[in-house]
Amino acid sequence: MDKQAVLLRASNLACIRDDRVLFSGLSFILKPQQILLLEGKNGSGKTSLLRILCGFREADEGEIQWCGTPIDNSRYHADMAYVGHMDGVKKELSVLENLKMSLAMARPGRFTIEQALDKVHLAGYDDTLVQALSAGQKRRLSLARLLITDNILWILDEPFTSLDRQGIQLIESLMLKHVNDGGMIVMTSHHDLALHATDIQRIDLSTCH
Numbered sequence: 001m002d003k004q005a006v007l008l009r010a011s012n013l014a015c016i017r018d019d020r021v022l023f024s025g026l027s028f029i030l031k032p033q034q035i036l037l038l039e040g041k042n043g044s045g046k047t048s049l050l051r052i053l054c055g056f057r058e059a060d061e062g063e064i065q066w067c068g069t070p071i072d073n074s075r076y077h078a079d080m081a082y083v084g085h086m087d088g089v090k091k092e093l094s095v096l097e098n099l100k101m102s103l104a105m106a107r108p109g110r111f112t113i114e115q116a117l118d119k120v121h122l123a124g125y126d127d128t129l130v131q132a133l134s135a136g137q138k139r140r141l142s143l144a145r146l147l148i149t150d151n152i153l154w155i156l157d158e159p160f161t162s163l164d165r166q167g168i169q170l171i172e173s174l175m176l177k178h179v180n181d182g183g184m185i186v187m188t189s190h191h192d193l194a195l196h197a198t199d200i201q202r203i204d205l206s207t208c209h
């Protein structure tokens with residue numbers, strides 16, 4: 001892909017829930033090697049904005065473009081990966097089956113399934129049913145999906161939730177590598193990011209009215 005042309009542009013977005021304006025007039029541009037950190041108090045609309053950016057829900061106003069065209073085109077969904085609250089994993093399938101399923105629907109990434117499981121410290125859990133994993137292990141599995149597929153844009157909703165200290169450091173180092181390699185991340189987090197050398201834009205949704 002031509003990295004020069006890669007750009008996520010949100011223009012004048014608004015989101016209304018039950019007649020309440022969560023945010024309006026929200027615009028930003030995200031380029032390769034940048035992280036956009038969405039901040040704001042509980043209920044300010046961070047998850048709602050991520051779901052709009054994923055194309056799961058339409059904005060009440062405004063437009064989102066990927067590389068100059070509206071996001072409802074197939075290329076955006078191939079370029080983007082979302083890890084949300086529900087972890088996006090099927091609990092009745094094994095760890096290996098879940099990763100094989102993710103791989104079947106995407107371009108292969110930098111790591112094999114075996115390497116990714118090793119990286120997120122789930123080696124040896126291949127045949128374990130997801131329903132038998134702890135909350136932190138489920139989160140590690142959902143993050144392993146990012147490593148086995150090739151997606152320039154990661155959209156992450158509270159990626160540190162349920163992770164222990166070592167897990168948080170691991171994810172931070174994977175995120176750093178992703179952006180240093182030309183990737184982009186939009187994320188929410190109530191946890192302070194330790195990625196000091198990185199180009200981080202911050203938007204506080206509590207103030208976007």
Ligand SMILES: Nc1ncnc2c1ncn2[C@@H]1O[C@H](COP(=O)(O)OP(=O)(O)OP(=O)(O)O)[C@@H](O)[C@H]1O
Pocket residue numbers: 017018022040041042043044045046047048049
């Ligand atoms: N499906 C829905 N239908 C109606 N209202 C909803 C729906 N989902 C969320 N909301 C409302 O929208 C508001 C914003 O929710 P959202 O989950 O986007 O906030 P958030 O900033 O991510 O919060 P938190 O920090 O608690 O995760 C809340 O008041 C919530 O009740």
